[in-house]
Amino acid sequence: MLEKKNYQFWFCTGSQDLYGEECLAHVAEHSKIIVEALNRSGNLPYEVIWKPTMITNEVIRRTFNEANTDENCAGIITWMHTFSPAKSWILGLQELRKPLLHLHTQFNREIPYDTIDMDFMNENQSAHGDREYGHIFSRLGMERKVIAGYWEDADVQKEIGAWMCTAVGVIESSHVRVMRVADNMRNVAVTEGDKVEAQIKFGWEVDAYPVNEIVEAVNAVSQADIDTLVEEYYSKYDILLEGRDEKEFRQHVAVQAGIEIGFERFLEERNYQAIVTHFGDLGGLKQLPGLAIQRLMEKGYGFGAEGDWKTAAMVRVMKIMTQGVKDAKGTSFMEDYTYNLVPGKEGVLEAHMLEVCPTIADGRIAIKEQPLSMGEREDPARLVFTSKTGPAIATSLVDLGDRFRLIINDVDCKKTEKPMPKLPVATAFWTPQPNLKVGTEAWILAGGAHHTAFSYDLSAEQMGDWAANMGIEAVYIDKDTNIRQFKNEMNWNSIYYRK
Numbered sequence: 001m002l003e004k005k006n007y008q009f010w011f012c013t014g015s016q017d018l019y020g021e022e023c024l025a026h027v028a029e030h031s032k033i034i035v036e037a038l039n040r041s042g043n044l045p046y047e048v049i050w051k052p053t054m055i056t057n058e059v060i061r062r063t064f065n066e067a068n069t070d071e072n073c074a075g076i077i078t079w080m081h082t083f084s085p086a087k088s089w090i091l092g093l094q095e096l097r098k099p100l101l102h103l104h105t106q107f108n109r110e111i112p113y114d115t116i117d118m119d120f121m122n123e124n125q126s127a128h129g130d131r132e133y134g135h136i137f138s139r140l141g142m143e144r145k146v147i148a149g150y151w152e153d154a155d156v157q158k159e160i161g162a163w164m165c166t167a168v169g170v171i172e173s174s175h176v177r178v179m180r181v182a183d184n185m186r187n188v189a190v191t192e193g194d195k196v197e198a199q200i201k202f203g204w205e206v207d208a209y210p211v212n213e214i215v216e217a218v219n220a221v222s223q224a225d226i227d228t229l230v231e232e233y234y235s236k237y238d239i240l241l242e243g244r245d246e247k248e249f250r251q252h253v254a255v256q257a258g259i260e261i262g263f264e265r266f267l268e269e270r271n272y273q274a275i276v277t278h279f280g281d282l283g284g285l286k287q288l289p290g291l292a293i294q295r296l297m298e299k300g301y302g303f304g305a306e307g308d309w310k311t312a313a314m315v316r317v318m319k320i321m322t323q324g325v326k327d328a329k330g331t332s333f334m335e336d337y338t339y340n341l342v343p344g345k346e347g348v349l350e351a352h353m354l355e356v357c358p359t360i361a362d363g364r365i366a367i368k369e370q371p372l373s374m375g376e377r378e379d380p381a382r383l384v385f386t387s388k389t390g391p392a393i394a395t396s397l398v399d400l401g402d403r404f405r406l407i408i409n410d411v412d413c414k415k416t417e418k419p420m421p422k423l424p425v426a427t428a429f430w431t432p433q434p435n436l437k438v439g440t441e442a443w444i445l446a447g448g449a450h451h452t453a454f455s456y457d458l459s460a461e462q463m464g465d466w467a468a469n470m471g472i473e474a475v476y477i478d479k480d481t482n483i484r485q486f487k488n489e490m491n492w493n494s495i496y497y498r499k
């Protein structure tokens, strides 16, 4: 389902015709060498395509409009080798609708002390040209990414690679379609929001379907297809019977297999990439989708529980952003559940009733069945596991009435001190930065939800850049967060982002 699309990024070098043919030949040659090196580096998740040097208004405008209509182009990387008068870029930039990276680099690493003359200076003046070029973005109030550094350095290349993932998230956001087979949970505020504004800002289509329409798709799944999938589950996962009847257990697992197949067919036929459910609105479903939703998330679908379409869309966007990440550790829907408040061991136990994505699992995954404390359905089968350790981010997109705010928290994932054998759900455990006290105070002051879109494979910077491209507010809770400053920042933002 989450098929990696082979996006490309165009490398556009700026210059002008003032310096003569020989200089322009060098500019083209140098930029081709840079493009080849970037593509060979192994640090970029997507291919870079060299484009002829941008020397006039006409070439710039035409190239950018070609980029707009090229479905494979996810963004433009620009670099001024020489001086390129920035008025030449105004019309093209005003028409550009793809993410743009301004790479501030230089072909030569070292000043050639013994041979440098004015010809060399005029040919290699990125320090000069990139300032002129950068100015026009600031003048136009245009969002762009600026990365400074030497093009051969791995850390610079990795920064470009991380930006590429963000750019793909920007491009793909407008292809996210969320299926709601349940409304938001009654009386809950934080999962609500303005769906029209979400489509304007993020491009998301959020549609409702009566739950029993998808139930028909589940009921239409053949027994043979269900049996095949149950076999796959039994070969792939451990089975934790825990005294339950083996036959009955398998029947319950088969219900989830039917839901997985039926849901996926229904979503695919109608071109949806994210789904919300609600334990209180299950229609003819025999169980709350648990294992089934976990498997769909693993395949790349976004998910939000209790009708939370904003988080479902964010999970989908973040899964798309990580599709180019090597050795990805996982991205999931998540919920803040309960705290450990023991000094020195503080953290939040993260889980959900059932629906945690197996991509974040550490080690073996098992199937377990247990009654839900809510609803009146069969005991649902679910995948249980604990999650990987290491740095990650938790994000929450909230609708403040006059604007969306994306809250981004750096968190450190850990193992719980002891196993929790009676807990029938997959879990993660993390300490928010800068610490549990300040992290949770800031989160609550920002209006962050209990549901999050969580990933080990994205940085706060990437999510903040994504938000900037969407034109929405982002606030960061990280090692530098200080409550007084944080409150001021949100107050200032309320003026800046006012409609």
Ligand code: MN
Pocket (backbone or CB within 6 Å): 305, 306, 335, 352, 451
């Ligand atoms: Mn929930």
